Amino acid sequence: MSGQIDTLPPLREVVERHELMAKKALGQNFLFDLNLTSRIARQAGNLEGYDVIEIGPGPGGLTRAILANGASRVIAVERDPRCLPVLAEISEHYPNKLDVIEGDALKVDYKKMLQRPAKIIANLPYNVATPLLIGWVLNEEWPPYFESLTLMFQKEVAERICAKPRSKSYGRLSIICQWRCETNIAFEVGPQAFYPPPKVTSAIVTLIPREKPLECDVNKLERVTQAAFGQRRKMLRSSLKPLGGAALLKKAGIEETKRAEELNVEEFVALAREI
Ligand code: SAM
Numbered sequence: 001m002s003g004q005i006d007t008l009p010p011l012r013e014v015v016e017r018h019e020l021m022a023k024k025a026l027g028q029n030f031l032f033d034l035n036l037t038s039r040i041a042r043q044a045g046n047l048e049g050y051d052v053i054e055i056g057p058g059p060g061g062l063t064r065a066i067l068a069n070g071a072s073r074v075i076a077v078e079r080d081p082r083c084l085p086v087l088a089e090i091s092e093h094y095p096n097k098l099d100v101i102e103g104d105a106l107k108v109d110y111k112k113m114l115q116r117p118a119k120i121i122a123n124l125p126y127n128v129a130t131p132l133l134i135g136w137v138l139n140e141e142w143p144p145y146f147e148s149l150t151l152m153f154q155k156e157v158a159e160r161i162c163a164k165p166r167s168k169s170y171g172r173l174s175i176i177c178q179w180r181c182e183t184n185i186a187f188e189v190g191p192q193a194f195y196p197p198p199k200v201t202s203a204i205v206t207l208i209p210r211e212k213p214l215e216c217d218v219n220k221l222e223r224v225t226q227a228a229f230g231q232r233r234k235m236l237r238s239s240l241k242p243l244g245g246a247a248l249l250k251k252a253g254i255e256e257t258k259r260a261e262e263l264n265v266e267e268f269v270a271l272a273r274e275i
Pocket of ligand 1: 026027028029030031032055056057058059060061062063077078079080083103104105106123124125126128
């Protein structure tokens with residue numbers, strides 16, 4: 001089942017015609033099922049009146065779904081030039097609605113290109129997924145230039161983003177993301193949905209920027225989470241010694257015998273403020 005969301009040819013046929021063999025080095029695991037890509041696009045809510053930034057459109061399965069779901073414009077950043085002719089066909093089908101930028105998503109200044117409120121939607125290449133996410137979550141201006149992030153990650157990364165205290169996935173990524181955003185795993189996607197199938201299960205995560213995250217210096221928050229989770233089995237009075245140890249914990253009102261995974265985001269922020 002591949003789904004009928006537009007009158008363009010099925011993706012499998014498009015990929016064969018353009019001889020677009022997936023390249024592992026570029027994290028290429030393509031989605032061919034347009035019902036699934038539509039479900040991902042719908043997860044981002046209303047797209048009418050929005051510029052949507054998509055990273056790694058590849059053969060365009062998700063791009064087509066975002067456009068079919070009413071986005072005013074899609075700005076798609078793709079590193080692999082072999083994908084450009086396929087994306088040009090989609091652009092012809094949706095005149096003036098798809099801008100493709102050939103390049104590295106880590107190096108693009110997105111804000112400069114926007115004409116409307118923006119949402120980011122992507123089936124991310126796994127090799128750059130976490131650095132891209134951290135770049136967005138630590139955007140200097142806050143609230144940032146995007147209203148939401150709807151992103152496919154490996155399930156294990158999705159769990160780290162959304163983990164709660166006292167779970168094994170809880171760590172630095174959970175705290176940085178949840179400090180600034182509400183995070184949620186929307187649904188899982190099995191390996192067989194991709195071509196070629198990866199070894200692991202994936203999941204769609206949504207991140208909605210908090211209007212007013214608790215105030216704190218992000219560099220200090222990073223220092224404290226790095227020290228605490230760098231030695232997650234130790235009590236904080238020991239793991240946080242280089243930052244002030246027991247005295248720091250006392251100032252922040254936190255018991256010195258606690259361990260990193262027992263503190264919630266507010267408590268990490270309290271520690272960061274006292275450094
Ligand atoms: N969106 C397509 C889909 O869902 O079928 C393809 C997703 S595939 C997981 C990741 C895509 O990101 C590939 O098309 C790959 O070429 C592209 N890519 C890899 N590294 C990139 C980078 N640094 N910047 C932009 N695109 C990149």
